[in-house]
Structure formats: C-alpha cells, structure tokens
Amino acid sequence: MGLFMKPRRIWVAGHNGMVGSAITGQLEARGEEVIKAGRAALDLRDQSAVEGWLRETRPDGIIFAAAKVGGILANDTQPAEFLYDNLVIAGNVIHAAHLADVNRLVFLGSSCIYPKFAPQPIREDALLTGPLEPTNEWYAIAKIAGIKLCQAYRKQYGRRYISVMPCNLYGPRDNFDLTTSHVLPALMRKFHEAKLANSPTVVVWGSGAPLREFLHIEDLARGVIYCLDHYDEYEPVNCGAGMEISILDLAHIIGEVVDYQGEIKFDRSKPDGTPRKLLDSSKIAGLGWRPEISLKTGIFMTYQWFLANGPAAAR
Numbered sequence: 001m002g003l004f005m006k007p008r009r010i011w012v013a014g015h016n017g018m019v020g021s022a023i024t025g026q027l028e029a030r031g032e033e034v035i036k037a038g039r040a041a042l043d044l045r046d047q048s049a050v051e052g053w054l055r056e057t058r059p060d061g062i063i064f065a066a067a068k069v070g071g072i073l074a075n076d077t078q079p080a081e082f083l084y085d086n087l088v089i090a091g092n093v094i095h096a097a098h099l100a101d102v103n104r105l106v107f108l109g110s111s112c113i114y115p116k117f118a119p120q121p122i123r124e125d126a127l128l129t130g131p132l133e134p135t136n137e138w139y140a141i142a143k144i145a146g147i148k149l150c151q152a153y154r155k156q157y158g159r160r161y162i163s164v165m166p167c168n169l170y171g172p173r174d175n176f177d178l179t180t181s182h183v184l185p186a187l188m189r190k191f192h193e194a195k196l197a198n199s200p201t202v203v204v205w206g207s208g209a210p211l212r213e214f215l216h217i218e219d220l221a222r223g224v225i226y227c228l229d230h231y232d233e234y235e236p237v238n239c240g241a242g243m244e245i246s247i248l249d250l251a252h253i254i255g256e257v258v259d260y261q262g263e264i265k266f267d268r269s270k271p272d273g274t275p276r277k278l279l280d281s282s283k284i285a286g287l288g289w290r291p292e293i294s295l296k297t298g299i300f301m302t303y304q305w306f307l308a309n310g311p312a313a314a315r
Helices: 018-029 047-057 072-077 079-099 134-157 183-196 217-230 247-258 282-287 295-314
Strands: 009-013 033-035 061-064 104-108 160-166 168-170 201-205 214-216 237-239 263-267
Touching: 009 018, 018 033, 018 217, 047 079, 061 079, 061 217, 072 079, 072 134, 079 104, 079 134, 104 134, 104 217, 134 160, 160 217, 168 183, 168 217, 168 295, 183 201, 183 247, 183 295, 201 247, 214 217, 214 295, 217 237, 217 282, 237 282, 247 263, 247 295
Parallel strands: 009 033, 009 061, 061 104, 104 160, 160 237, 168 214, 201 263
Antiparallel strands: none
16 A cells, blocks of 8 residues: 555656656656746745745645766865755755645655765665765765755654665766766766777776666666655665676676777776665565666666767766
C-alpha cells in the first residue's frame, strides 16, 4: 500500500534539471499532475517569493530536486556559491512547505554527505561520524542542512518530510561542461572531442584508482517516486546501483562506447577525491525497489542523447 491516494498534484522543484525532468516524466506518465515553476518564474533563493508561490499552489506533495550542482573543479573554485545557494534554497523550500501546510516532501541529497573515510558500503547512520571530502564539503554541508531541516520539521511539527540520498548520477540532460560537470559526462565529452580531433591521447584527472557507484537517472526517478509512495521515516534512505567501478575502468568503457581509438593517460598531479564511495542501499531494496539499467547500457543511452542534442548537450 502506498502513502497517497491518486491522482496527486506534485511540485517537482527543479523540473528542468536532469533529476527533475526524469521524475517529472515518470510522474506524468502515471497520470499525475506535476506543478512546475522555472527559474524565470520563481527564484528559489527568494524567501518571500517561494512562500507566496506555495501559499497559492498548495500541492499535495513536493519532490525537491533543485540544487546548484557541479563536479570537483566547480565545488573547489566556487565554495561560497555552492554553500550559500544550496543552504538558502533548502531553507526557503522546506520552511515554505511547512507554512503552506504541505505535509509531504521528498528532499534529494547526495552521497557526498557521508564522511570521506566512512566504512564501505556506506550506511545511512554514517552521517556526521567523520570529516567530509574537502573538495566538495561546501555542497555536502548544505545538503546535510537540508536533511536536518526535514528531520526538524518532522520532529517538531509532525511533517512527513523524508530525504533520499542518491549515488553518482548520469543520463540524458546531464551537464557536459568540462569546467562544472561530474566525472562521467566530463569524460564522455573529452573522449568525443578527442575522437573528432583525432587526438592521440585523452588525459583523465587523478590516478584512476578511486571507486565510484553510478546510477542512471531513470532508475533514480523510479526510486524517488517509490520512496514518495512507500517510505515515511526520520532517517534518510540511500538509493544506489549496488555496484562500484574504478575511474580507470569507467574511462575505458566510455572510450569503447564513444569508439575512441587513442591512448588514455592519467594525470596523478590532479586530485582523486574520495578514494571509495559505495552506498548501502539495503533499506530501499527492502521496500521493493531495484535498479534496472546496467552501467554500459546507460552510458550508451547517454551518449546517444549527447549526439542527438549537439551543442545543447555541452552547455
């Protein structure tokens, strides 16, 4: 049994982004009404605007997928924006949801909330048990604050606000800008451009040794909606693929999918980030959710989207 009667009116905050668009598509395919507000219509950093908009729309629930996101380089060079923007957005949306008497909210966090050297696979109770990875601690701290806000409104006011922690995500509508993107789309664009230029080598940051877990965005969307329907607890819940891969092996898979014939070199002078990050997703698995898209299939699907969207994919 789910937690809601259907159909519902759900506000997907961040509906134009990679995560939000996948969630929106799946909700609409199920016949549910998705409430949307783009950046031009609603600045989530504007407290009074968010409060007024939610008072008027009063959705049945909120899926909070809006955030300022980026990879190691973006986080490391824009710490103020990553901390401030994400703190303000989280505070405004969660508080405004409470004021508008919206009783159901799903907050999307990130696996970077966990300590750099957390025991693997990482359980939800590892939160705040050790220091964070320095290269993305600003974003992580803002996401931790969002989790704690959900817990605070749940504890004090009985709001049924929950938090879902995804692993590294990829898929259509990802950010392929080399200065702000995450590792998988950045590598995909590097290999693609090297192929077009007949470049003899592609240089990958770091040693290639770190292990990462990647989940296709459509699998995450299914997981988030599943939690909206079936999860109602104080603690956050992890949503991961359940397997990990080294950056070295990831680079070779992407090179194969792109059909790049040159040499792959690793620049060990660049940071590796967290050495290993695999989520323990046994809690969500116990609810009945499982990922469906294999990594190689997902990378192929993502590359086909990249090819079809041309300059827009490399924004």
